[in-house]
Amino acid sequence: MSLEKLDVGTLKKSGYMKQKQKDLFVVRLRMPCGNVTCEQLAGISEIAKKYGTGYIHITTRQGIQIPNVDIHNLDAITKELEDNGTPPGSCGPRVRNILSCPGNLECNYGIIDTYGMGGMLDREFFGEDMPVKIKFAVTGCPNACAKPQENDLGAMGILKPAIYTQDCTGCGTCTFMCPEKAIVVEDDKAKIIWDKCNLCGACVGACPSDLITEEWKGYRLFVGGKIGKHPKLGRELVDAKSPQEAIAIFRKIINWSKKNTHVGERFGDCIDRVGFETFRKEILG
Secondary structure (H helix, E strand, C coil), X not given: CCHHHCCHHHHHHCCEEECCCCCEEEEEECCHHHCCCHHHHHHHHHHHHHHCCCCCEECCCCCEEEEEEEHHHHHHHHHHHHXXXXXXXCCCCEECCCEECCHHHXXXXXXXXXXXXXXXXXXXXXXXXXXXXXXXXXXXXXXCCCCHHHCCEEEEEEEEEEECHHHCCCCCHHHHHCCCCCEEEECCEEEECCCCCCCCCCCCCCCCXXXXXXXXXXXXEEECCECCCCCECCEEEEEECCHHHHHHHHHHHHHHHHHHCXXXXXXXXXXXXXXXXXXXHHHXX
């Protein structure tokens, strides 16, 4: 069936958003983690010239959209975008484009492979029909540049350090490297104050004698965040030790949301209505 024969609501779910001008649409592209090749970018440019008015918009969620596309050209632009490797994306009550920071592939502070995690989330959840829009964000460390606490579902890289105190000389170098002041020297031995430690991993490699190492690293999962008219920060749910474990927990959450979230009710508001502890037990019980 031709796209121009579909209703506006159905088109929106697939990334075609009706503009205020008659018969014109914005076409939003699928772009997990905001990554696009130079060749794809050049292709998008040519497609925007051909079917739009020669410019594109960079969205706040690391995506690209082409405005001013006539409804009669939706089938043609879709075919060219798919051939370009940048197909139309998702809008409306579905899982939206996956957002992430560069993670440990590029950033000095990155703990996890955010592109890898983002790709897994994209393959598992992108475009899935929901009672309301669901936004994911993946960030590489507790600096939280990708703002996982401001999204419905978020994952943050964390690293638990270990100190071999028996060989520690108490030089104090590590205390200066900890941004949270979570390391102190007591009785000439370095000690981690776990209530202050945010698992950023900055202390690993800071010891001149290499006595601080990685015990484990994983993913801290957040739920229920949003921005907009009534913003709220997401809450910590649980720590996962592997991307597979994190994906499995997110799958439980997505399925739970389908059963419990009212149409149009943001996920965080649903959690508040049901009760966070009830939600937590049903997901992790």
